[in-house]
Amino acid sequence: MLRKKRNWGFFLFCVVSLSCSPDQGYTSYQTLPAEGFGSEAIVFEILEDYFDQKPQNLFIRLRNDNDYPYSNLFLICSLKAGKDLILHDTLEYAMAAPDGTWLGSGFTEVKESKLWWKEGVVIPQERPLVIEIAQAMRSPGAAAGVDVLKGIVAVGVSIEAKQ
DSSP, X not given: OHHHHHHHHHHHHHHHHHHTOOOOOEEEEEEOOTTOBOSSOEEEEEOSOOOOSSOEEEEEXXXXXXXXXXXXXXXXXXXXXXXXXXXXXXXXXXXXXXXXXXXXXXXXXXXXEEEEEEEEEOOOSOSOEEEEXXXXXXXXXXXXXXXXXXXXXXXXXXXXXXX
């Protein structure tokens, strides 16, 4: 009897959690070629108007596998609305814990990370809305950047309403 009550309670919890989930906003991914993340920026162009004038949170989404050779990642990210540059940031993210285990979620060798970019951005009405993401990695001791960054299999963006 107790087991049936627990199962029923778990089921009810799942239904309530799913039915009350907040609006997911905009999410888009681009799968990268087998060679890796090159030196050219990845471009996301948003033509539709998904956003009201309330503050939004911006996230970078990455999927990496075991071929990624570093424990961190440097990205250069920009947001443009029409012809105006709204944001331009150089960002650093940890990709692995100090013991070498990958951060992120996933049960296979591919891990997915949802990384903060900006909080509370009011998205302008001008279109197109363009997000560009470029990698800015360098090997230790090297002055030149890495031409092709192996191990990043997909790059994405999310724009979600600030809760």
